Amino acid sequence: MPASSLANRLFLSATAWLVVILAITGVVLSSVYKNATERAFDRRLNLYLRTLIAEVATPDEPPDRQFQSLGEPLFELPLSGWYWQITRTDTEKPEVRSSRSLWDKKLPKLEEHGAELTAAGIRLGYVDGPEGQNLRMVERPVDLGADGKYLVSVAGDDSEIFDETRSFDYYLGGTFTALGIVLLLTTVFQVRFGLAPLKRISESIADIRSGRAERLEGEFPVEIAPLARETNALIDANREIVERARTHVGNLAHAIKTPLSVIVNEAGVHAADPFAAKVMEQADVMRDQVAHHLERARIAARVSVVATVTEVAPAIEALRRTMEKIHRDRGIMVEAKADPSAKFRGERQDLEEMVGNLVDNACKWAASRVFIEVLVEVPHKAGAGPRLRIIVDDDGRGLSEAERTQVSRRGQRLDESKPGSGLGLSIVVDLAALYGGSLSLGAAPIGGLRAELVLPGI
Structure with a gap:
């Protein structure tokens, strides 16, 4: 295979693997970051949930000041995307208290959306909120015995999760693009200069085949030097084989020509004899045939070695x-x-x-x-x-x-x-x-x- 073709194949293979690896790594990192952002968001929701449950269980504050300890102004802003809701479920007509941000709306129940209770006794999931918002919601049923049963829910706008993840994906994409370009340039450099000795060997062998050179000349890297050395040894061995073949052909020619000459000379003494004439005729044919086959053997040995x-x-x-x-x-x-x-x-x-x-x-x-x-x-x-x-x-x-x-x-x-x-x-x-x-x-x-x-x- 030509060195240039090998370099192209290696470059394309390295590029394909690099793109695949970076793509897989990017997807994994994006998924990990999204999960981490979601967990942080859930911890925030759970904090508000525990605070609300504590307020329900120990109502130390008067009704007009209850649930002020959440410390989140978004719960006061109408339709802000951050909501809480407390529903008493042990009465014929459920009593509902909610954040001002809900205005006159109500949060849906995660139980109705198929969410199961976790080991911690809560439900987590995504629901559709007021004004078409996508909410990340956590709810927990609370049983206070004689004080009643409640369903406490807290929801937050999941656009924060989406925005954080998207921002991370943008930075990650830019970083991986720059990294990919650097790695591709490095790969090009390594392939181009790493295979340069092989290309030089290929060109040198082409020169030898065309008769412009006799051996591989020059210094080669340690990894390539044995190949160049063995190639030169093979060329020398072929030349020795050809020389030996030529010597054997010459010796055979002399060995055969001498007896033929004797036969022709002896027959020539009796040229008038029909038998002698026939011997001379056939000896000439033998001489031509021997010359022909010896020439074929000589040429076959010569063309098997590097041509001139x-x-x-x-x-x-x-x-x-x-x-x-x-x-x-x-x-x-x-x-x-x-x-x-x-x-x-x-x-x-x-x-x-x-x-x-x-x-x-x-x-x-x-x-x-x-x-x-x-x-x-x-x-x-x-x-x-x-x-x-x-x-x-x-x-x-x-x-x-x-x-x-x-x-x-x-x-x-x-x-x-x-x-x-x-x-x-x-x-x-x-x-x-x-x-x-x-x-x-x-x-x-x-x-x-x-x-x-x-x-x-x-």
């Missing part, structure tokens, strides 16, 4: 001049048009072998002209590299569909009078496949065969 980069235009121009000289006696004109920006992700000798086989084959069959064109195709998928399209056209007789299929097979030749072993196109197909490319044959606009080679570019 080859400038295509100079290689094509060199091939053009060489082929024009080789086929000068037939008057073959070789033209080339290559994109200067074209680069092959591989070694030059492999490119020359593939294109050289195609151009040589075109020159053998051309009447007078061979045209080479190199195009660079921009990738359509994200993350994919560019592709090279190398087109070789000739003005020869061309090939039918059946003939195109036949010549792509190893050792197949359409005309035994032409020089060659019949392995040229099959070698190109095999080498192109090893590099992840392909070869296709078709009709050329100039009248003959078109060979279209697709290879990885950069």
Whole structure:
């Protein structure tokens, strides 16, 4: 995964978790504060309730001065939202005394609203008050024996609870917003600079794959240094494997070529003998086959390691001049048009072998002209590299569909009078496949065969 993509994923993940955590924390704190505010409000109501019960139980003051010890002016202000009410419940017609603030209204009973008595013998709840007010109310039944039974109620406007909670929520929201911004900036800083070494490693590996570098260079943090060290060790190990493979291929080539040379020389002494001629013919085929498979093994070992980069235009121009000289006696004109920006992700000798086989084959069959064109195709998928399209056209007789299929097979030749072993196109197909490319044959606009080679570019 690219470092930038990983950084984006980490940032989005951290942001999502941060928002969720802050939201949950905000809800919990708001709920806790609301409960605390409500409990404080209830303590205030209970204080007034106990004072009223004491006044009812021990009426030391004259009736006109009773209930003045509450000390709350809001009980005297009409419809202020703060009310008390004492109802005698043991008479046929309940006697009701209430605060002046109630005016001529009455408080509802919490019992009628489904509120249950608590362990302390009181009821708590919310009710609708006069003028559409929302009230927080507490009531307690009191039994004074011979002095009667009473229901004492105290209510207060719950807007105080709402206003306190809303004010706290505003401050809490502002604080958490500022905290969230700070944490997000901190996360951005940590993700951006914390993953910078990984991004540098990613870019360095891309440079190695493209041939611009050979190893991961530079200092890395302690956490990343083992990754860079092991990557360099892997690159070195791959290079050693390739070198050993090349050595083994060379040794095998020498070991096989020597016995083949002896067989050919011995058969050449008896060239007039049909058996010797057959041995020489088959020895030549063996030599070509051995060369072909050794070359495949060499290329397979080479492309398995980090690739190098080859400038295509100079290689094509060199091939053009060489082929024009080789086929000068037939008057073959070789033209080339290559994109200067074209680069092959591989070694030059492999490119020359593939294109050289195609151009040589075109020159053998051309009447007078061979045209080479190199195009660079921009990738359509994200993350994919560019592709090279190398087109070789000739003005020869061309090939039918059946003939195109036949010549792509190893050792197949359409005309035994032409020089060659019949392995040229099959070698190109095999080498192109090893590099992840392909070869296709078709009709050329100039009248003959078109060979279209697709290879990885950069």
